[in-house]
Amino acid sequence: MALKKMFQIKAKIKFNKRIQGNYFYLAFSAARIAKLALPGQFVNIRVSDSCEPLLRRPFSIYRINGASVEIMYEVVGKATEILSEKKRGEYLDVIGPLGNGFSYQPSAVSRQPVIVAGGMGVAPLVFLAEKLVHGKPIILLGAKTKKQVLCEKEFKKIGCGVKIATDDGSEGLSGKVTDLLKGFLGAAEDGRVRSVAKPLLRGRTAIYACGPRPMLKEISNIAKKYKITAQISLEEHMACGIGACLGCVVKTKKGFLRVCKEGPVFDSEEIIW
Amino acid sequence: MALKKMFQIKAKIKFNKRIQGNYFYLAFSAARIAKLALPGQFVNIRVSDSCEPLLRRPFSIYRINGASVEIMYEVVGKATEILSEKKRGEYLDVIGPLGNGFSYQPSAVSRQPVIVAGGMGVAPLVFLAEKLVHGKPIILLGAKTKKQVLCEKEFKKIGCGVKIATDDGSEGLSGKVTDLLKGFLGAAEDGRVRSVAKPLLRGRTAIYACGPRPMLKEISNIAKKYKITAQISLEEHMACGIGACLGCVVKTKKGFLRVCKEGPVFDSEEIIW
């Protein structure tokens, strides 16, 4: 693997706004990162120069807009809380782009890829959908409740079909996003519905997924069952984000691999759960 | 010594503005503290709920305005930096009023007390001047340079006479504020000028001082020489601010005393330098 370029940048915040509930949307200027970023890669942000939080925090690259890098995040603890209080014009210390993103074939070939997002896991997938748009990606969005369904509009704007599942049934299917996926594949197998899932079942495209670990594990099982490829983006606690500390490993058939360096995107069949 | 009342209050910031350079002026609502506060007492503020800074920071009560408590501070490190970034409407966790303030006799008796302030040490002295105003206090202000002379206007507004000394001579006397004091006392002793210092020399009033340690030590020496009383407000690193940790002691003729509890104001003759 060739060494990829990355940069440490004092990046000016262009905006930082609440989307809904605890979800925020932030953009900063970082031309050099913007230029190289690929879907599925992430940035590692130092949100404050104090000891709390001490370490950087990783965030998927949500989208690139010219020289701006955008992220989408949920406030879950100290660092994300501090981040949410930052104002336009303030600076962030950002390292990126980091990790290996999703790999996809030229869009002509990858017909109707299936993108599965669980909760905040949607973050890297709009950027991916943009790249795959000629393949008419199908988006399956899962969340606990309607208010936590993110990016539906953005996907539709690009021109993707979106299906939704919520745990409480407040929007779309009542159940897990993996139920959507199963229904979708099962139906295609039976030939019951129009064969949008056919390219997937024939190995001509793949599932691209990001979300909570149990969801990704379930998708791995599904992928295995149907003998299809699933590229999944994993999370692990990170100390360095650049492959130096060996902290963020995941068990794979090749031994422990670093989520921040060999990942965060892995072939689901590589992972030992 | 009877137990004094103190309160822990979530206090709303009413304003927080830069005066000049690194000096700020902040007010928060704290009716119960405002009601009891005496000149020379202080409040102990937790500026953030993170571990950095971990401990509270003490600030003199600058002034009371109805239910508002006002402080004046200089940004010198982490806590004061964070404080300076606080906005109107945010909350501070404040304990106060704390310590023993200046003691003064009914103003009719204490004619022309002399108030000496070095740098940020001016903070508790405007409040004191207000209380002593009928005695026509004389204010000696010292600072490094003109830009660091604080509260001149405020003292004049109350009706006090103000003399200034700056290290670089950019305003008033070129020298130390203690030189001003010495000149003042020396002149009075010689009978060279109008006898504003006479009440002081005759023990009918006192010097009230706050500022850097070397200044206070010098004032102690002067007070000793002229056999006059000087009440000085000391600073020491504080962990608790309420007398519990025994951290903030100063050596006195009575042994170690706590600056936060028996002080911060002491009779200069008590202190062993």
Next chain:
Amino acid sequence: MQKNISLNIGNLRLKNPVMVASGTFGYAEEFRGLVDLKKLGAIVTKTITLKARQGNPAPRTCETPAGMLNSIGLENPGIDKFIEGKMPVLTKLGIPVIVSIASDEDAQEFITLAGKLNKVSAVSAIELNISCPNLRHAHKNLGDRQLIAQDPKVTFEVVKSVRKITNKVLITKLSPNVTDIAEIAQAAEDAGSDAISLINTFTGMSIDVDKRIPKIASGVGGLSGPAIRPIAVRMIWEVYQKIKIPIIGMGGIIDVSSALEFFLAGASAISVGTANFINPRAAVEIIQGIKEYLAESKIKDLKNIIGGLKT
């Protein structure tokens, strides 16, 4: 459902497991008005010595990353004045008073001190502070070691000698500045201690690089606060594997979540130290928080989670 959070330390019944740590709560009166003192499980006094001690010169404290150093130097009025002047006030609080004692020269002093406390019925328990980093070489058998709590044999000897002369509940407070904390805890248990308090502060040093002097006047001092919490929790866990008597855990507890770490690691009770300075209500808030945690987790009795860490 009523949650039980009461417990016994030896014969001492505590209505809840949250105490305030020696040296961080004065003699309680300093906190009056800020905290409902009656709610505390117990109060541990500043360490008392036989003779009055004036303590160390200032500065005695400084802040460090997520912690603080102190070198108070055991300033205290001496045992007689303490019993006369401070005990009556403490007694009136109506909560158990645990008196911390140390010997500043001679281990024999512990016996004299305990003897005096025996006669004060309001003293609920005695805590042997054999781990104060500001009191070095306080025993003739220590050799190269600085603290009694750094030597299992001397620890055994000192605890045993006090155990012999008192029926009061006896708590031994250990130092984290050791290679093997469980070994020392074992020695204290073997000698008849009713409980173990740990940890006291780490010896530490912080330097003012502009002046090139230590930030606290005595050079080295004791490190406390959240910074040391992971080490404290690990030590509690290690000691819990080895001894049977209750552990009173402390070191960087600032809120209910950090307090629960100690129970899960094996502490039967906890002590709040540095956090009292930051938030005088910390201990009382933790008591409330423990009840809520038990309710949410549907646990009837706090005892059910002691040492309940799954590994």
Next chain:
Amino acid sequence: MQKNISLNIGNLRLKNPVMVASGTFGYAEEFRGLVDLKKLGAIVTKTITLKARQGNPAPRTCETPAGMLNSIGLENPGIDKFIEGKMPVLTKLGIPVIVSIASDEDAQEFITLAGKLNKVSAVSAIELNISCPNLRHAHKNLGDRQLIAQDPKVTFEVVKSVRKITNKVLITKLSPNVTDIAEIAQAAEDAGSDAISLINTFTGMSIDVDKRIPKIASGVGGLSGPAIRPIAVRMIWEVYQKIKIPIIGMGGIIDVSSALEFFLAGASAISVGTANFINPRAAVEIIQGIKEYLAESKIKDLKNIIGGLKT
């Protein structure tokens, strides 16, 4: 005026006293593009063992107040693959490469490892990691102790045996999890170590109170970062009083001010660890900051402030 910040560690000449600590800088290549690697005084590699080690399961790290816990478990490719695959890249950097080694079963391995490194001329020095909290009971004579660096006799023995077979500069890395650090440092000096590195991490533990499991999979791990700095500085100061060989100080250094604390306490050189994760340029910024401090303080040679603390 030109300020001298170069120094010798045994025969090893360093152009400046700022290294990056073992395990916190990978094999340097990870930082390429972020840092001008050539500016570093030296790089200490991740600890290498004889056989490849896959390390511990995840999560391997967690944040703590002003610090972090890690239990990487010495994941490394083994000495042969290291020499083959990593040394060439390291050599090309043109800065001294200090190879950290540990034995994961048997102290005899240290000799084998050092023997292999003897043959690699690009290896500037060997650091004996006898203090890794993730490697327990790595010597038959340890008895109750967990680490070689917790026992002065075993420390002496291991250092001596390596000293006998190598002329490379030999550095011994000590553990802070001891009662008396100076005693261990003395043993290493007596056995012929050219320098002492301290401190390695403290053993610590952090608990997820909702799940009631340790935050890192292996339960206990090593605590590093600013939180431990006051203890590290105190230990350097203690060791400095006792030994004559140079000390390489580390533990919570994040900027020039914290670095200077170590020099003033007696370190001849320093190592930046956890801070590399937070700010990859930390080490390089510290080098620059030291020069500025010397200029401002009108000091010609960094050596003049080593141990220069006024007490």
